[in-house]
Amino acid sequence: MLDQWLQEHAGAEFDLGSSTGPRWTVGELLALTGDADRAARELLNLRVHYPPTAGAASLREAIAAMQGVEPGAIAVFSGGGEALFHLFYVAAEPGANVIVPHPCYPAHEVLPEAFGLEVRRYHLRRENAYAVDLDEVKRLADRNTKLLLVNSPHNPTGSTVSDAEMQALHDFAAERGIQFVSDEVFHPIYHGPATQSAARLPQATVVGDLSKALALGGLRLGWMVERDAARRHAYLNSREYVTVSNTPMGELLGEIAIRHHAQVLARTRAVTQANLKLLEAVMAESTPVLDWVRPAGGMTAWVRLADGGAARAFCLEALNYGLLLAPGEGWGFPDHFRVGFGVGPDWYPRAMQRFAALIQAQAGRPARA
Ligand SMILES: Cc1ncc(COP(=O)(O)O)c(C=O)c1O
DSSP states (O other), X not given: OHHHHHHHTTTOSEEOSSOOOOOOOHHHHHHTTXXXXXXXXXXXXXXXXXXXXXXXXXXXXXXXXXXXXXGGGEEEESHHHHHHHHHHHHHOOTTXXXXXXXXXXXXXXXXXXXXXXXXXXXXXXXXXXXXXXXXXXXXXXXXXXXXEEEESXXXXXXXXXXXXXXXXXXXXXXXHXXXXXXXXXXXXXXXXXXXXOGGGSTTEEEEEESSSTTOOGGGOOEEEEOOOHHHHHHHHHHHTTTTOSOOHHHHHHHXXXXXXXXHHHHHHHHHHHHHHHHHHHHHHTOTTTEEEOOOSBSSEEEEEETTOOOHHHHHHHHHTTTEEOEEGGGGTOTTEEEEEOSSOTTTHHHHHHHHHHHHHHHHTSOOOO
């Protein structure tokens, strides 16, 4: 539903609807190596074959070094999306349930539902700054719970789970024999206290990717940190029936990005910090039209119409200002919308001027019925 809306309005002047970061070109990635010509020759001489299903050994080593784990624990996929697909597919069995946040990245509920799993939701509440309520999670779990999923930094709210909370959630799941999954594709982009990767926790399954914090979605590369050999084997076996492997071109470029992740992340951080400052300035002037909880991480903000009105109408009006926003109804929150702030360092200031003008015009209108 969200993708349909975004594609329908893709011609908008300023795309604030997606959750992506600043753009990279292939040339810029090759230049990260310090010898772009040599890297380009390597790319041109690549054999176009199937890489190993788990990912090339050197790529897994690079990811493992970044995550601080053994290379054997890494399995590569075609994006975090594919990793999630196999996670839920393998978890599915009659009568089983999974626990996921609400709101959530849509695949966190659509995939388990499609595989016949019961989906139980813990609520990230605005009045609680979208924090995870551990007691609620505990109440939802029972003998048939297969998997508990945490997403930090969270899409769409931008909330984060502290190290102590992550540890408590992990320990609770481990004690109950429930698989603990941390989707951290927006890690380590923080706008407040930074938190650690859950890869440090012995029983955690971690989902990471190149698309979000590393802003290279077109490479379609994601991974799992999975220390449990039987589970890892099951995911890779399942993968052999779907995508089989990544492409050698994507793996080569992805490995360059991961080996130089400090530089790649620095660009995402610079853009998100500058853009969030602009967005904050507009939001500070936005009462009585809008309210929000400032995102603590990631590159999306979750904004509410203060009078509880329909965000879809607001987003339609925004299109007249050249702004593509993502209405919250796809997440089950018709009075919210999502604003991205990882994109367009060159045009974001102009987009924020338009956003301010839109809010001002709305403030002049009589309250909605
Ligand atoms: C929380 C979360 N997890 C996973 C993904 C999957 O992204 P990709 O398949 O591009 O790695 C996304 C994409 O938006 C996301 O927001």
